[in-house]
Amino acid sequence: MSTETTASPVRVRIAPSPTGDPHVGTAYIGLLNFLYATQRGGQFVLRIEDTDRTRFVPTSEQMIFDALKWAGLTWDEGPDVGGPYGPYRQSERTEIYREHVEILLANGTAYRSFETAEELEEMRKQQIAAKTPPRYNGAHRHLTQDQIVAYRLQGRPYTVRLKVPTEGSTTFRDELRGDITFDHNNVDDQVLMKSDGFPTYHLANVVDDHLMRITDVIRAEEWISSTPKHVLLYNAFGWSLPRFWHMPLLRNADKSKISKRKNPVSLIFYRESGYLPEAMLNFLGLLGGGMAQPTEEEIVSKQLNTKEGDIFSLAEMIEKFDFNRISLGGPVFDLVKLKWLNGEYLRKLSPEAFFTQLRATIFSDAYLQAIAPLVQTRIETLGQFGDMTGFFFSDNVLPAESIFLPKKRTYEETIAFAAEQLATLEASAWDLESITNALKALGESKEWSVKENFMLLRAILTGSTTSPPLVESLVVFGKARTLDRMRRFLEAEKKRANQRK
């Protein structure tokens, strides 16, 4: 693969979107970018891609910073630390994108498109029904100047689309896979600027990568099929291309792209559940190859236990991780192996350090202080504290059917309702009032009494019919762990139901 050195220093970036909890995939790609830059004495940039106002979550950006720092990754430039190529938040760069869209409009590589979202949706539906590839039909590619002026005078909203050539193809080099070619009739006229004036990923990404002097785009494999659009954009601006490295996608056990339905994907979850960042990083470094296994001689000379080949620090990854070793099959994110690794790290700690870890996370003063008031009014001896709060400190809480099933409900409707509760909590802000209101609204719409509603959730969360106040407990236990517990409950019941059949 390419080993040529460029005159310019290596600059890479990760570009997460603040749309929810920081994702384990962001940490994975972040680690890879970090390693690549560090190994080459380059810079690692963090850019926040917050151009989708409909999915924007205000607390998310800070969580991304915190989670990446927790994992042990640091960046040289970013919204929080600044840098010479800022701003590093795309919502603060809209003027830049607007100027660049004008360039494309002027040189004829982009055009205005006046269809509404509804019209396009209708078109897509018809195409899918007709089993043809859903693609923009190019209706407004050749509007006359008069028509465009007329539409604009009417105040009709418009998007700006990339004018993909009708003939020919685009070939680009993927550093891991070699040349990849896309025929232009398989490349859609991508929207570059939405009617709200915000750019789409494709435009913002290319413009920013160029302006921020990014030399290597290291991102997930899911971007391969939009890379020709990006290449066309670089060409339209007359810019030179960065190198593209598409990393294999993390997978669920069934090989589909990793998703929160089938795996805990929130880094917050791992932090709050007591995973060590070193173990997480080590595990991510294991996925996709990259780290050479020790040779037989090394095992002998360094007296390595064979399993030590799987255990390595960030420093060792910086030293040894080799991008040309990466294997292209999407690795399954295997929680079982992560847990084993985490256990290895935990056991290696000195007793003092282990205790410190415990006190910093699962038995932190803050956590205990939040829990204490929930039991004080109902406690008789301090010794009962554990009895009343065990579920806060346990990982495996699975209620028996006799506990969770309401008297007047069937098993099926109960499981269905629990799934609704999960969806509701997932969408809810994590405070007493929001959760209470969301849960009650759900109960009303499905005609579940408050009692049935809350008792079911209580059973899932605590494994018991008695507990400290439910919603207060939820708040303290945290969103990430609550959702995980509910998903595990649902998963366990699904398995149980299948076995009964």
Place this chain on the structure above:
RNA sequence: GUCCCCGUCGUCCAGCGGUUAGGACACCGCCCUUUCACGGCGGUAACACGGGUUCGAAUCCCGUCGGGGACGCCA
């Protein structure tokens, strides 16, 4: 459906034309042990299939099949 990517034990990796196909997790057994875990020892288990190329193919080529991704005014 169309395009693109991928294909070694259940899972994660080794293997780069000649290996009894190796290691780790998981699983099973034995040892250690008052229990459980840790630790130690051992075991089950894979080159998707079919054609080439070659003296020789897990390794190179082609096809088939299988898996995945993309096809949004999401990223």
